[in-house]
Amino acid sequence: MRIRILADGDEESLADLQSWLSTDPGTSRLGVATVAGHGPTMGALEALDIVLGHAVDIGNFALAYVSWRSVRRDEGAGPADGAAGGRKLVHGDSTVDIGHLSSEELADLLRRLNSSGATGTDE
Template sequence: MQESRLSIGVADPEDSTDLRDFYRWLDNEEEPPGTVRLASEPVAGSMSGGLDVIDVVLTHAVGLANLTVAYATWRKARRSRAALTFTRASDGLTVTVREGSEEAVQQLLRAFSEPGRPEDG
């Protein structure tokens, strides 16, 4: 598997606390999905910084599966209502997930299992 980069954000900036909570959850995973860091994306026209995003670099085939299982487990444990957006860096494919059901996890796996356009550089 070639390296794959995903950004995870929130659909509503009011839910950034949930995003940071999910980051801590991923960071404490026994078998993390890959390299995980919390970053800030600039917001156009804003002088006050940006929105938090989770930057995930998947380096092995089970990384995506580990990420989706961690997501589902976190949703069930926290009962979060935040809609999270998962975006693949190579081609901008974005999937918004509002729940941690098996169907939502399968949607993530199907969407990101297909190879994207190779990243530049």
Template sequence: MRFRILADGDEESLVDLQSWLAADPGAARLEVATVTGRGPTMGVLEALDVILGNAVDVANFTLAYVAWRSVKRDERPGPAGDETGVHRLVHGNSTVSIGHLGADELADLLRRLNDTDTAGADE
């Protein structure tokens, strides 16, 4: 299953997430590619494309993302629950906010998206 995590103007957090995933023992083997667009002076990082191949990948991404998000929230000044700009997941024509989802909810969402991909491939 392929999906995209959007920067939503928070390129620094997206770079940080990419580094976090690469350093996480479970998520390091996931396929993560950068998506850039045109900026005023050079390419601007807009998103990360993530490919998950199986249930273990779903679990590894989920745990790494939720841990990263928790650390980022603790580091950010401002009201409790302040989100990074990296909280929207795009899959096909659907965009879902994942910044508020717990690990179980995010894993369930990713499994359902993967099941939808798998069902579509069988047709």
């Protein structure tokens, strides 16, 4: 399953998330690719494409994401409910704000999206 996490104009948050995922033991082997902007934002980091291969990947990503969001909030790097960028998850035609979800809720959402088979994004 391929998901996309949007920068929403906050490249710094997204770069921080990418770094976090690359150093987290549970997510360091996930396929994570950057998506750069075209046109006036050419070269700007706009999103991360993340490939989750199986249920363990989903659980590890959910835990790493929520941990990252919590650390950023504790460090004052974003609003009280998490970083401004990296809050929106896109899978197929669905876009969901995940900035408030617990790791269990996020893992459940990802499992449901994976089983729904949204077109054009499944691996």
